[in-house]
Amino acid sequence: MILAIETSCDETCAAVVDGTxxxxxxxxxxALLHRRFGGVVPEVASRRHLELVGPVVQAALADAxxxxxxxxxxxxxxxxxxxxxLLVGVxxxxxxxxxxxxxxxxxxxxxxxxxxxxxxxDAIEPPFLCLLASGGHTLLLDVSDHRTFHVLGRSLDDAxxxxxxxxxxxxxxxxxxxxxxxxxxxxxxxxxxxxxxxMAGRDGLDLSFSGVKTALATRLAARPPASDDDRADVAAGxxxxxxxSLVSRLERALKMTGHQRVGVVGGVAANGRxxxxxxxxxxxxxxxxxxxxxxxxxxxxxxxxxxxxxxEPQPFPALLAIDAYPRATLKVKSL
Amino acid sequence: MPVLAIDTATxxxxxxxxxxGVVLAEHALDAPGEAARAVLGLVDGALHDAALTLAExxxxxxxxxxxxxTGIRIGIATAAALAAATSKPIAGVTTFAGVLHGRDVxxxxxxxxxxxxxxxxxxxxxxxxxxxxxxxxxxAPHTVVVGDGALRYREVFRAAGLVVxxxxxxxxxxxxxxxxxxxxxxxxxxTYLRDPDAxxxxxx
Numbered sequence: 001m002i003l004a005i006e007t008s009c010d011e012t013c014a015a016v017v018d019g020t021x022x023x024x025x026x027x028x029x030x031a032l033l034h035r036r037f038g039g040v041v042p043e044v045a046s047r048r049h050l051e052l053v054g055p056v057v058q059a060a061l062a063d064a065x066x067x068x069x070x071x072x073x074x075x076x077x078x079x080x081x082x083x084x085x086l087l088v089g090v091x092x093x094x095x096x097x098x099x100x101x102x103x104x105x106x107x108x109x110x111x112x113x114x115x116x117x118x119x120x121x122d123a124i125e126p127p128f129l130c131l132l133a134s135g136g137h138t139l140l141l142d143v144s145d146h147r148t149f150h151v152l153g154r155s156l157d158d159a160x161x162x163x164x165x166x167x168x169x170x171x172x173x174x175x176x177x178x179x180x181x182x183x184x185x186x187x188x189x190x191x192x193x194x195x196x197x198x199m200a201g202r203d204g205l206d207l208s209f210s211g212v213k214t215a216l217a218t219r220l221a222a223r224p225p226a227s228d229d230d231r232a233d234v235a236a237g238x239x240x241x242x243x244x245s246l247v248s249r250l251e252r253a254l255k256m257t258g259h260q261r262v263g264v265v266g267g268v269a270a271n272g273r274x275x276x277x278x279x280x281x282x283x284x285x286x287x288x289x290x291x292x293x294x295x296x297x298x299x300x301x302x303x304x305x306x307x308x309x310x311x312e313p314q315p316f317p318a319l320l321a322i323d324a325y326p327r328a329t330l331k332v333k334s335l
Numbered sequence: 336m337p338v339l340a341i342d343t344a345t346x347x348x349x350x351x352x353x354x355x356g357v358v359l360a361e362h363a364l365d366a367p368g369e370a371a372r373a374v375l376g377l378v379d380g381a382l383h384d385a386a387l388t389l390a391e392x393x394x395x396x397x398x399x400x401x402x403x404x405t406g407i408r409i410g411i412a413t414a415a416a417l418a419a420a421t422s423k424p425i426a427g428v429t430t431f432a433g434v435l436h437g438r439d440v441x442x443x444x445x446x447x448x449x450x451x452x453x454x455x456x457x458x459x460x461x462x463x464x465x466x467x468x469x470x471x472x473x474x475a476p477h478t479v480v481v482g483d484g485a486l487r488y489r490e491v492f493r494a495a496g497l498v499v500x501x502x503x504x505x506x507x508x509x510x511x512x513x514x515x516x517x518x519x520x521x522x523x524x525x526t527y528l529r530d531p532d533a534x535x536x537x538x539x
Binding site: 037041043044046047049050053054057058068083084087088089090091092093094095096098099100317320321322323324 | 371372374375376378379389404405408409411412413414415416417418419420421525527531532533
């Protein structure tokens with residue numbers, strides 16, 4: 001039974017995970033706090049993490065009905081992410097482990113997202129192809145076992161979730177942008193406001209989202225939406241271009257790798273249009289497509305506890321030297 | 336009663352254990368950016384030298400700043416989780432107490448605030464950030480200034496007739512001093528003394 005802590009960006013999270021079962025999963029979102037800045041402000045996020053991390057851990061233990069003494073290990077996200085935010089969770093986790101005499105498990109945030117697919121009754125087993133799409137990353141990954149994955153393709157500029165956030169700002173919508181654009185797009189028709197699909201027909205498996213964002217800015221400047229319907233059409237067209245790009249690159253990766261199973265994770269995996277397109281892909285191709293449950297798409301600590309099961313616990317005194325890192329060190333695989 | 340105190344707000348990360356008004360052990364590391372990696376090792380070393388275990392402590396104290404925002408949070412997050420894991424009470428003490436304890440009465444605490452400023456505790460004034468030049472002008476000549484900010488801007492202060500002790504040991508944060516001051520401590524609220532650099536684009 002693992003107590004897991006995650007504070008890499010703007011959600012303060014703690015969970016208690018026992019094998020594939022999630023006994024508690026507490027997420028204190030800071031979205032409302034950051035809304036008035038139009039995005040995450042690292043110093044604001046870090047200050048809030050410090051206020052919330054203790055109460056969130058207590059809430060997770062209470063929800064699971066266990067005490068710290070009863071868990072076998074503490075796990076924590078050590079990177080990549082906002083360094084000031086990460087250090088709050090890492091400092092707390094180290095002290096919980098040291099104070100309670102437990103080993104500590106250092107978890108990579110991206111491994112955590114992949115491991116969200118190992119939770120619950122519908123878990124899929126490696127090897128599989130994984131699309132990780134969030135506010136910070138957009139990656140196509142070859143997952144060879146529970147703890148090993150290689151990058152097949154990645155966004156060369158903005159992440160898909162970042163494209164939603166920036167698009168929402170251009171459309172005068174709130175933060176986080178994915179939810180706002182999806183809600184507006186529901187009232188619109190994508191065919192009335194089409195955008196060039198990013199990277200369509202290009203070789204390789206890399207992605208790119210800064211061009212479609214610029215196209216949106218140009219379109220809004222040249223032809224400001226005349227009505228709410230008009231605006232909804234633009235939102236729908238913009239969403240469609242992002243989703244189509246993700247799905248077509250995923251299909252291309254399937255052909256190139258021969259994988260028969262696909263996992264889709266990260267905050268963008270919560271997008272309803274993407275989920276519908278993935279369901280259609282599964283139906284059409286017979287390939288197993290597993291999209292992370294909604295509760296585990298955005299940042300959460302259950303996925304960190306899930307990844308921790310497959311990593312080496314660091315006992316005292318090795319745990320004392322664990323530190324956070326801001327940037328991902330990814331292993332790349334060329335096909 | 337055994338007290339553990341830690342402070343990572345300045346470039347010196349430190350931990351000390353005191354009992355009945357006596358500092359039993361203090362471990363410190365002058366290594367900017369290393370606080371998160373180092374602090375629990377310092378705690379473990381201080382407990383070991385004091386021949387005490389975490390379970391025997393009666394209070395955990397932490398320096399709440401001012402200083403590096405990240406350093407303040409590393410200290411408070413560490414102390415709060417240690418206290419929670421061991422069911423001990425926690426007390427916050429301003430890092431100025433770790434700078435000024437045992438210094439001459441009337442001394443002014445000056446902590447490096449980066450960006451060309453210092454955080455200042457001076458008798459009769461509210462704690463806040465100053466430019467070294469403005470502080471030098473505001474304080475009476477012969478005032479003793481101590482702390483890493485006093486050392487960093489010693490030429491500015493000495494030119495204005497202030498006293499900056501030569502001994503570097505008189506400018507560091509003492510976790511032992513914090514441990515002794517902790518009995519009067521309050522909730523471990525961060526003492527940032529400066530707002531985040533963020534501009535609201537949308538009204539609250």
